[in-house]
Amino acid sequence: MVTTLPAAATPEQAGPGRAEVLDQVARLADLEESAVEQMRAEALGAPTRGVVAYGDYQSGGWWTTSLLNHSGDPHDVVIGDGRPRPTSLLEEMPATARFLDLLGLDFMYVRLARLEPHSYLWEHRDYAELRERGRHRLHIPLVTNPSAVLITAGARVHLAAGSLWRLTPSRAHGVCNTTGPDRLHLIADVYADDAYQALAARPHLHDTDAADLPQMTAADRAGLLARAGQLVDLGFPDAAEQTLLRAFYTYALPEGGAYDLIAGLHAGRRAHPDANRWRAAKAYLLVRP
Template identity: 85%
Template sequence: MMTTSPAAATAVQTSPRRPEVLGQVARLVELEESTVEQMRAEALEAPARGVVAYGEYQSGGWWTTSLLNHSGDPHDVVIGDGRPRPTSLLDEMPATARFLDSLGLDFMYVRLARLEPHSYLWEHRDYAELRDTGRHRLHIPLVTNPSAVLVTAGARVHMAAGALWRLTPSQAHGVCNTTGPDRLHLIADVYADDAYQTLAARPHLRDGDATDLPEMTEAERDGLLERAGQLAELGFAGAAEQTLLRAFYTYALPEGGAYDLIAELHTARGRDGDAHRWREAKAHLLARP
């Protein structure tokens, strides 16, 4: 079900930020096309689109359904430590169940995650609410498109289908799907053990996987704040905030920089309560585990 290629391991992305990006997201192994196709078909035929969870992290359009969790209910999607069991949905996905079993990993949670077009997961960290146990997150893209990207370490990364990827979610990151169609990933949270270390022995990026984001100039920053201010003055405060949040996907901002811009916007308008709310959101969304 998995293949490895020496060429893939050496075809790395050449970029000033590549070492940092590689530490946060990387290909681990290539997957057999037939295996991905079978899992894709099962995921697309799943009877439930999913449920909304972690609403504070997103613009809307992020849906998840569990395949392995602690209750067996596929609509139970808030992850937590412990030994999971198959949900009723995984019982209907035999090819996916065989693939997961073939990995020989110690699973914590497994989900299907769908991100609709024009949707964003705002900059955040994961695992802050979990106990200090070694764990890792694996992504298997099943349906994707070039506009569906992960942003981390000042770079935009397209997680292409056909590979098993590792993400370090305890580092600040965000996801967007700007044009569509839907992005559909199988996401597995696993505990650190010998099987995982073997699987993750050759992390790499191919040319084209990662693209550096440009730094924001002072003129661009001033123009962005001006446009957001105009929207806010017209009564569209939510649209103004989202305009600034989306800057994270366009520019290499310092950590939490989009939240700082929103706080600055509200402070300039004399909305100290709103500015404080966004400073608190920054602290919450970027809390370290």
């Protein structure tokens, strides 16, 4: 199932500005095309799109369903520690079950995650159980497109199909799918053991995987705030806030910079309860370990 493993990448080999990106997201191995195709077919044929969970972290359009969890119910998607068992959905996906078994990893939770077009996972850190030592997150893209990207460490990264990727959620990050079609990933949370260490021994990125985001200029900031203010004046405060939230996917902002823009917008209009609400949202979504 796992094929080519390139030589391990050092920070120097990662190229200028890439060491921080490689620390957060990396290819670990290439996968056999036939295995990916079989899993893709099973995922696309799944009888459910899943459920919306962790709603505070997204714009809407992000659906998950479980393949390995603690209850066996595929709609139980709130991850947690423990020894999982196959859900009723995985029992209908033999190629995926075989792939997971052949990886030989110590699984904590496995899900299918679908991100619809025009959807965003807002800037956040992942849940506390993944920030503790000995837990890691793997992504296997099954369906994707160039507009489906991860934003982390000031860069835009496209997780291409055909590889197994590691995502480290220690830094704030976000995901978007701006044009579609749906982005469909197999996400496995695993415990560190010898099998994982062997799989993760050669992290790397291709030259075209990541692109640096530009810095926001004073003119950029003024223009964004002006557009957001116009939307508020027209009676569309939610649209104004989402305009500023999406700045995270366009510019290399400081951590929480998009939330600061929204709080500043409301504070400048003397809407202090709204400003405080977004300051609290920033603290909640970017909570540190």
